[in-house]
Amino acid sequence: MSSVLSDLHFHDERAAYAYVEERVWPNGPTCPHCGNADAKRMKLMAGESTRIAVRQCNECRKPFTVKVGTIFEASHVPMRVWLQAIHLICSSKKALALTSFTASLA
Numbered sequence: 684m685s686s687v688l689s690d691l692h693f694h695d696e697r698a699a700y701a702y703v704e705e706r707v708w709p710n711g712p713t714c715p716h717c718g719n720a721d722a723k724r725m726k727l728m729a730g731e732s733t734r735i736a737v738r739q740c741n742e743c744r745k746p747f748t749v750k751v752g753t754i755f756e757a758s759h760v761p762m763r764v765w766l767q768a769i770h771l772i773c774s775s776k777k778a779l780a781l782t783s784f785t786a787s788l789a
Contacts, residue, residue: 692766699762700736704749714740715751 692702704712713720719742728737728746739746750756755765 693763693770696735696761696763699766700749702766703755703762704736707749707753712738712749714738714743714745715747716740716745717743719743 691698693699711720711722712725714725717740719725719740721742724741725738726741728739734748736748737746738748750758750762755762758765
């Protein structure tokens, strides 16, 4: 039996974004700026210099990701590390010592 922490979304950044998107937007992406939920009026931006999972709303013309409006928004910590930390905190039966917590994420 394998550990839950061996799941792809804990190790791959694109998979981590897809995992969070499935939970935040179960019915498809919604623009946090104007509220547009029409997937035909949005595009997934692609390019070498584009960040992961950036979409552009064609209604308000603003780019956004699933991180906008969440605790992840201003963080420079990778999404996969956030997911690992949340899983470890939620699955621990007792309080976590900071040293063991940081060792688990390394």
